[in-house]
Amino acid sequence: MVTLLVGLLTFGCAAAPEPTRLEDCAAVEDAVVRGDCQLKFTTPLLEDPKALDAALALVPEGVERDALIARLAVTDPRRGARLCKAMTTPEGQQKCQQVLGRPHLGAPRKTKP
Amino acid sequence: MRLPILLMALWACGAESPVDPAGDGLRAGGSLAACAEVAFVELAIPCRVGVAAEAGKAGDVALADEACALVPEGLWREECHFRAGEELGKAGHTDRALRFCARAGDFARNCVTHAAWGLPPEPGLSPADPTRALAALDEQLNIYTAGLNGAAPGVQGEGVDILLSRAWFNLYVGSGSADPAAARGAEGEHGPHARTAWALEFVRLAKLPPDQAVPAALAAWRGESPTPTGAALPPGPRVGRHTSPIVAEGVRAQRHAATFGGGVRLVGENIEEDLTVAVIEALFFLEGTPPEAFVPSQDDPRLTVRLTAWKLWGLTAPPEAVKAAITAAADPLIAETLRLAEGKNMQGPKGGRRRDAR
Numbered sequence: 001m002v003t004l005l006v007g008l009l010t011f012g013c014a015a016a017p018e019p020t021r022l023e024d025c026a027a028v029e030d031a032v033v034r035g036d037c038q039l040k041f042t043t044p045l046l047e048d049p050k051a052l053d054a055a056l057a058l059v060p061e062g063v064e065r066d067a068l069i070a071r072l073a074v075t076d077p078r079r080g081a082r083l084c085k086a087m088t089t090p091e092g093q094q095k096c097q098q099v100l101g102r103p104h105l106g107a108p109r110k111t112k113p
Numbered sequence: 114m115r116l117p118i119l120l121m122a123l124w125a126c127g128a129e130s131p132v133d134p135a136g137d138g139l140r141a142g143g144s145l146a147a148c149a150e151v152a153f154v155e156l157a158i159p160c161r162v163g164v165a166a167e168a169g170k171a172g173d174v175a176l177a178d179e180a181c182a183l184v185p186e187g188l189w190r191e192e193c194h195f196r197a198g199e200e201l202g203k204a205g206h207t208d209r210a211l212r213f214c215a216r217a218g219d220f221a222r223n224c225v226t227h228a229a230w231g232l233p234p235e236p237g238l239s240p241a242d243p244t245r246a247l248a249a250l251d252e253q254l255n256i257y258t259a260g261l262n263g264a265a266p267g268v269q270g271e272g273v274d275i276l277l278s279r280a281w282f283n284l285y286v287g288s289g290s291a292d293p294a295a296a297r298g299a300e301g302e303h304g305p306h307a308r309t310a311w312a313l314e315f316v317r318l319a320k321l322p323p324d325q326a327v328p329a330a331l332a333a334w335r336g337e338s339p340t341p342t343g344a345a346l347p348p349g350p351r352v353g354r355h356t357s358p359i360v361a362e363g364v365r366a367q368r369h370a371a372t373f374g375g376g377v378r379l380v381g382e383n384i385e386e387d388l389t390v391a392v393i394e395a396l397f398f399l400e401g402t403p404p405e406a407f408v409p410s411q412d413d414p415r416l417t418v419r420l421t422a423w424k425l426w427g428l429t430a431p432p433e434a435v436k437a438a439i440t441a442a443a444d445p446l447i448a449e450t451l452r453l454a455e456g457k458n459m460q461g462p463k464g465g466r467r468r469d470a471r
Contacts (some may be wrong), residue, residue, distance in 0.1 A: 001133055012294060029131065030131070031131065031134050031135065032131070032134050032152045032153070034151060035134060035135060035152075035154075046438055059196050063135045063136040063139060064135040065132070066135070066139060067134075067135030067136070067138050067153065067156065068135075068271075070138075070139060070155070070156060070159070071153055071155035071156060074155040074156070074159065074189070075155060077188055077189070077192075090141070091136065091139040091140050092139055095139055095159055098163060098166075099162050099163060099192075099196075100158040103194075104220060104223050105188070105192065107190065107219075108145075110219050
């Protein structure tokens with residue numbers, strides 16, 4: 001009986017379908033897993049600003065989207081200032097002003113990153 | 114035996130993430146403990162950089178060091194050292210600031226510039242006491258050199274240049290005294306910076322028409338006429354017009370000295386020539402000086418004076434006039450200087466930079 005219960009629970013935990021596109025991330029209940037899901041689908045778009053803008057438009061405005069943008073800006077600081085313009089929350093904008101949007105971060109690197 | 118297994122399975126399934134990891138991550142700061150709680154590793158980085166900056170502000174080198182050590186190597190760690198360094202500089206902890214700047218990699222020059230131009234004046238120093246001023250500035254030079262020891266190639270020399278520029282600026286500008294004794298006593302690396310700073314205060318206090326500024330400054334320097342005095346500026350920012358470096362390829366090997374806020378000026382071949390360049394640069398620093406003020410020096414036989422005048426005219430004249438002058442310039446060095454100045458023209462779309470220094 002217990003074995004069956006454990007099996008069911010384990011199956012239940014693992015059975016959530018794996019998101020295959022950014023839109024699917026919204027259905028992920030766990031906020032951290034959801035954030036990681038959004039990052040996974042947007043990071044490859046960093047080289048394509050138009051596609052990235054379109055993808056970010058799929059995430060509702062707010063702290064969750066700003067956190068995603070901030071994580072992208074940390075991943076690719078050269079685009080930090082541009083990404084910061086899309087921030088809409090006071091906490092996101094403050095992070096940009098203090099750290100992520102500093103202009104020298106966008107300059108080409110002389111040494112290896 | 115069975116109950117714990119069941120409870121574990123229930124716990125594993127129901128293990129909860131923070132309710133608002135995004136908001137928590139964006140708002141986190143103030144302590145390394147708070148940064149450690151951030152669920153997204155990427156957001157822990159700006160959190161730690163922020164802690165290092167705050168620690169720098171408070172002069173807490175150990176905490177700044179600890180925070181930066183937790184940031185991954187590369188760009189973000191360099192940025193962390195940069196933030197801590199500039200804040201330590203603003204707080205007046207020059208030696209500690211420079212140790213951070215030396216580790217700021219690609220950002221070392223920016224770090225030194227920010228730290229230097231944020232340095233507060235040394236209390237009790239005045240041009241009226243040249244012996245004490247010169248001794249203190251010499252000591253500063255040793256601190257700068259030691260602090261930047263181990264920085265990337267070129268950073269130490271350039272950094273010391275920027276810091277000396279600031280130290281002399283702090284001594285003279287806004288002091289209410291254009292007594293040249295301290296500047297006249299400045300030797301070696303100090304010389305050009307001493308003359309830059311003295312010229313700034315002379316021009317501010319003399320309030321002469323631009324065409325009279327150079328001869329009057331030379332006469333005052335030589336002791337042939339009294340030096341102007343006036344009210345000291347209240348503590349706080351010293352505001353001035355300035356620009357980032359403009360150096361034509363043909364004069365790259367020529368000696369330059371750091372100027373207000375990250376710029377550079379040419380250094381003359383001898384003291385009088387250098388003073389002339391310094392006074393023309395000082396006229397530019399005064400917001401109201403019109404471009405016509407630089408025209409008489411454009412035909413000066415001395416290259417450093419001539420090029421400085423063209424550079425400053427190119428920065429302040431109407432963009433269409435600058436464009437026409439580039440086309441008409443017979444001297445390729447002047448044409449190149451004008452082209453570089455045109456990109457930073459203060460009447461142009463970018464409007465140049467008129468930042469405060471503290």
